[in-house]
Amino acid sequence: MIKIGTILTLETSDDDEEIKRFRCRVVEQKGSSLYIDYPINTQTGRTDFFPKGTFLFAYFVGSDQSIYKFYTEIIDRKREKVPMLMLRFDQNKLKKIQRREYVRVDASLDVSISDPEGKLETFTTVTKDISGGGLAVVLPENIEIKSGTPFDLVIVLRTKDKDIDYIFTRAESIRIFELTKEAKQLLSMKFVDIYEQDRQHIIQYCFETQLKERRQALENKN
Structure with a gap:
């Protein structure tokens, strides 16, 4: 085990x-x-x-x-x-x-997104949430993306002990949806080519974030 x-x-x-x-x-x-x-x-x-x-x-x-x-x-x-x-x-x-299928947690992580075909200029943004299976990013204005489009991502994963992991992965766009309160658009993406070790780093990040949230919830109740 x-x-x-x-x-x-x-x-x-x-x-x-x-x-x-x-x-x-x-x-x-x-x-x-x-x-x-x-x-x-x-x-x-x-x-x-x-x-x-x-x-x-x-x-x-x-x-x-x-x-x-x-x-x-x-x-x-x-x-x-x-x-x-x-x-x-x-x-x-x-x-x-x-028992879970990739727990998703809210996270504001820097990410660089580039088009492997060069049709779209590389842009940087931040994530809204992330899991071992994919992520959602804040989409800059005036960028149109169709579902099923592949992108190369570099995710800056900051762990709780101040280390920084750079996750290089390919992801595929799923859909765009409105984030009403912030008046922004989010792009959801799934990982289609990622090293398993990098996926484990993301899962560990989500796990530690979730533990912290649970502890804070218990403290607030007390």
Whole structure:
């Protein structure tokens, strides 16, 4: 289920019950233990100190595009060329928290759109929303696009730990619709040629955005 290189989102709370969220990668797995690189705080972009016995919730996106979580504990530290933490991992206690067909989240990301046939000048705009299957972008004025038209996209994906991923993909226009409140047009597009690793980066971005929205909703209720 968990492969080497899988991105984990870890959550813990301090004495004030403030939720802290971290990102890390699975470096190695041995039996019921996972070895991860040092987690990066998604707010500060820095590592924190994780003593043995720290309990955490871990989340990741599976190969079936579902989100899984498990309760874990830091059981050891391993000092090699890359410092690692050892997590307790029982695959039998994995819990699927969502079955979905590419969750779509609101996102304002920079994107460059170019016509591979050169009939339309390259233009830059921002996304309205995005998912692992496609996106919707704000369409500049005086641009007419027919459905089924292919475009080459460069999406600037800004992750929570301040990293920037440039996603190069080909997408196909689906339809144009009006965004009434903003008096703008949106163009919805689906990915037709994308590296699976890039799709996983987008899915992870959507996953982390969704987690943040859920936490904020719960805090507002309280």
